[in-house]
Amino acid sequence: MSTETATNIDIDRNIGDFSYPEKHAFDAGVGLTHDTIDYIAGVKGEADWVREYRHKALDVFNSKPMPTHWASHDLDAIVFDNIRYYLSHGQKANRSWDDVPEDMKRTFERLGIPEQERKFLAGVEAQFDSEAVYSNIKKAVGDQGVIFVGPTEGLRDHPEIFKKWFGKVIPAGDNKFSALNSAVFSGGSFIYVPPGVKVKHPLQAYFRINAENFGQFERTLIIADEGSEVMYMEGCTAPKFETATLHSAVVELVAMKGAKIQYITVQNWSANVFNLVTKRAVAHEEAEVKWIDCNIGSRLTMKYPGVVLKGRKARGEVISIALANDGQHQDTGAKMIHAADETTSNIISKSISVGKGRATYRGLVHVPKHLKGCKNNTECDALLINSTSRTDTYPAITVRGTGNAVQHEASVSQISAEQIFYMQQRGLTEGQAMSLSVNGFVNDLVRQFPMEYSVELKRLIDLEMEGSVG
Amino acid sequence: MSSLVIKDLHVNIGDKEIVRGLSLEVEKGKVHAIMGPNGSGKSTLAKVLGGHPDYTVTSGEVFMDGVNVLEMEPDERARQGIFLAFQYPMEIPGVSIANFLRAAVQARMGKDEELEATEYYARLYEKMDALEMPRNFTSRSVNEGFSGGEKKRNEILQMAMLEPKYAILDETDSGLDIDALRIVSGGVNKLRGPEIGILLITHYQRLLDYIVPDHVHVMVEGRIVMSGGKDLALELEEKGYDWVKEGAGITETAGV
Numbered sequence: 001m002s003t004e005t006a007t008n009i010d011i012d013r014n015i016g017d018f019s020y021p022e023k024h025a026f027d028a029g030v031g032l033t034h035d036t037i038d039y040i041a042g043v044k045g046e047a048d049w050v051r052e053y054r055h056k057a058l059d060v061f062n063s064k065p066m067p068t069h070w071a072s073h074d075l076d077a078i079v080f081d082n083i084r085y086y087l088s089h090g091q092k093a094n095r096s097w098d099d100v101p102e103d104m105k106r107t108f109e110r111l112g113i114p115e116q117e118r119k120f121l122a123g124v125e126a127q128f129d130s131e132a133v134y135s136n137i138k139k140a141v142g143d144q145g146v147i148f149v150g151p152t153e154g155l156r157d158h159p160e161i162f163k164k165w166f167g168k169v170i171p172a173g174d175n176k177f178s179a180l181n182s183a184v185f186s187g188g189s190f191i192y193v194p195p196g197v198k199v200k201h202p203l204q205a206y207f208r209i210n211a212e213n214f215g216q217f218e219r220t221l222i223i224a225d226e227g228s229e230v231m232y233m234e235g236c237t238a239p240k241f242e243t244a245t246l247h248s249a250v251v252e253l254v255a256m257k258g259a260k261i262q263y264i265t266v267q268n269w270s271a272n273v274f275n276l277v278t279k280r281a282v283a284h285e286e287a288e289v290k291w292i293d294c295n296i297g298s299r300l301t302m303k304y305p306g307v308v309l310k311g312r313k314a315r316g317e318v319i320s321i322a323l324a325n326d327g328q329h330q331d332t333g334a335k336m337i338h339a340a341d342e343t344t345s346n347i348i349s350k351s352i353s354v355g356k357g358r359a360t361y362r363g364l365v366h367v368p369k370h371l372k373g374c375k376n377n378t379e380c381d382a383l384l385i386n387s388t389s390r391t392d393t394y395p396a397i398t399v400r401g402t403g404n405a406v407q408h409e410a411s412v413s414q415i416s417a418e419q420i421f422y423m424q425q426r427g428l429t430e431g432q433a434m435s436l437s438v439n440g441f442v443n444d445l446v447r448q449f450p451m452e453y454s455v456e457l458k459r460l461i462d463l464e465m466e467g468s469v470g
Numbered sequence: 471m472s473s474l475v476i477k478d479l480h481v482n483i484g485d486k487e488i489v490r491g492l493s494l495e496v497e498k499g500k501v502h503a504i505m506g507p508n509g510s511g512k513s514t515l516a517k518v519l520g521g522h523p524d525y526t527v528t529s530g531e532v533f534m535d536g537v538n539v540l541e542m543e544p545d546e547r548a549r550q551g552i553f554l555a556f557q558y559p560m561e562i563p564g565v566s567i568a569n570f571l572r573a574a575v576q577a578r579m580g581k582d583e584e585l586e587a588t589e590y591y592a593r594l595y596e597k598m599d600a601l602e603m604p605r606n607f608t609s610r611s612v613n614e615g616f617s618g619g620e621k622k623r624n625e626i627l628q629m630a631m632l633e634p635k636y637a638i639l640d641e642t643d644s645g646l647d648i649d650a651l652r653i654v655s656g657g658v659n660k661l662r663g664p665e666i667g668i669l670l671i672t673h674y675q676r677l678l679d680y681i682v683p684d685h686v687h688v689m690v691e692g693r694i695v696m697s698g699g700k701d702l703a704l705e706l707e708e709k710g711y712d713w714v715k716e717g718a719g720i721t722e723t724a725g726v
Contacts, residue, residue, distance in 0.1 A: 416560075417523065417524075418560055419560045419561075419562065421522055421544060422556060422559065422560035422562075423562070423570075424521075424543070424544040424548065425520050425521075425544055425545075425547075425548050425553075425554050425556075426548055426571075426628060426632065427545055427548040427549045427574045427577040427632070428573055428574060428577050429545050430545070432573065432577065433545075436562070436569075436570070436573055437562060439564070439565070440563055440564030440565035440611070441564055443564035443565070
């Protein structure tokens with residue numbers, strides 16, 4: 001990869017992906033019927049089997065009830081008939097800088113995003129040429145035989161590679177929202193890494209998705225062939241200014257024998273967004289899959305990255321940070337399905353609830369009776385910033401048989417008034433004291449993020465905490 | 471003008487009066503010691519000067535170099551030059567001493583000033599060397615898992631870095647064995663000088679063997695009942711607090 005491209009990657013990570021919700025050349029209208037599916041499949045020129053897959057998924061979506069018997073009743077606030085399920089190319093930004101909310105302008109400023117990029121992020125100007133950056137990346141990794149395309153292109157041009165796994169890790173019927181995504185998916189990344197190829201630089205969703213200008217029902221499938229390695233990053237710390245309120249992505253990862261996949265997400269949604277995501281990986285023999293997930297913002301996020309440990313000695317890991325500010329609910333967790341001997345999994349989850357914010361951890365660890373030598377470690381720690389915030393932990397650990405070891409630790413802590421006074425007595429304002437405490441709480445996890453992300457994350461936490469002190 | 475002046479201070483916690491008309495002046499360049507039995511209000515005085523939100527000043531005044539302190543938030547008092555070495559320093563998990571102090575030093579600078587990392591570390595290491603602290607000390611999380619001695623040394627290091635005008639040391643000797651006491655007092659003695667006024671709060675006389683005060687005050691039931699030179703501490707050690715209480719006309723049962 002050329003130095004120039006590498007530089008671009010580093011600089012431009014500051015920018016979040018962004019959608020332009022108005023004046024699209026192709027627009028499927030509001031509401032979701034089989035006509036909508038035909039419209040989407042038609043615009044994309046998809047093969048019959050894909051069209052068929054979408055239609056079936058829609059039936060599944062319609063037949064499944066909302067999962068409110070276990071999840072938040074806030075889901076009932078989603079009006080599916082009012083949502084636009086497909087928008088496409090040809091759109092121009094038509095907002096003016098004055099329309100951008102003040103708090104967002106301030107956040108851009110504080111995150112140190114240059115003026116020009118702020119306007120781009122806010123959907124005011126489409127100056128930034130992500131198309132060019134994306135093709136640079138594509139070219140650089142293409143030389144190693146890596147395929148890095150969108151789902152439409154992937155299913156059309158490389159069916160022999162992607163069809164085999166598409167919808168296999170997460171079937172359409174896995175849950176109501178995976179069915180929805182399977183019906184209307186658009187945008188996202190399809191990646192194939194050939195055997196033995198170790199992709200040096202992280203692949204980033206930002207450029208891809210932004211080049212398509214759409215990311216509401218993203219579909220991502222990453223296949224790392226035997227002995228290969230890849231790191232993928234999505235999202236950014238800059239807030240997303242969205243009018244679309246439902247985001248429902250599906251991410252499938254396949255790590256073949258001895259392969260390593262790291263999938264890093266940092267998301268900072270605006271407070272009106274329902275972010276309902278299904279993420280799962282299959283790890284074959286001696287493969288390693290690591291999800292690093294940071295969720296900030298949104299009205300309700302439901303996300304439980306999982307790893308099916310299918311091959312002997314496979315390893316799965318979920319590292320997650322969730323910050324629930326006033327009026328937000330972060331319902332996150334992890335799933336580890338042990339399906340072979342000597343598989344190991346590690347879950348570390350830290351959540352912060354501020355004001356009336358609510359953080360929920362749901363964990364599922366399954367080790368069947370016939371397996372030997374499996375290990376799981378689960379740690380979930382919650383930090384409450386004041387007495388009106390709430391945290392819940394729902395761990396479900398099923399371990400059968402005798403040759404397996406499971407360890408679970410959970411803690412809930414609060415930043416005490418004495419701690420804040422101590423820090424204030426050293427000259428820090430109450431807000432600075434809060435953010436330092438919060439940063440300290442997540443510090444050991446933040447260190448696992450790439451450098452640029454961790455620096456941004458710290459600044460973002462500072463901003464979130466600053467606003468939380470009355 | 472260069473002094474911390476406390477005038478007829480009355481302090482409540484809830485409905486209960488803890489400090490009952492205390493007056494004291496700590497001049498720059500001097501070390502004052504306040505001694506007193508448990509429950510005399512010594513630690514309350516320290517916290518009130520720091521601006522702890524649990525305490526209410528019902529009347530009286532506190533001036534630092536002529537400026538009214540009681541109107542300031544705790545962090546502003548700190549930035550203006552009041553330093554409180556805590557009896558029980560708090561833990562801040564995940565935050566290294568180096569980062570904590572850096573934030574504290576940064577907080578004393580102007581909005582547009584950026585603390586130069588190399589300069590900061592040069593100064594930090596200079597202070598640590600002077601206090602004979604190992605370099606790896608500041609990479610540990612603030613007070614987390616520290617021994618009593620380490621916590622107090624950390625307080626002294628912070629005092630050295632923040633260069634306050636007035637430092638209040640609350641029971642700095644508590645929980646220290648004799649070696650730790652020697653090290654911590656050595657640190658305080660190094661920081662003594664014409665630019666700082668120090669108020670030592672202690673229950674025991676032994677601290678004053680190591681940090682020799684210019685003045686000694688005895689506090690009983692929220693008031694200073696006796697003041698004198700450094701010899702007063704020795705006399706007190708010999709005769710006990712009952713001697714002062716009797717002299718002040720206070721009976722044992724009236725203790726707070």
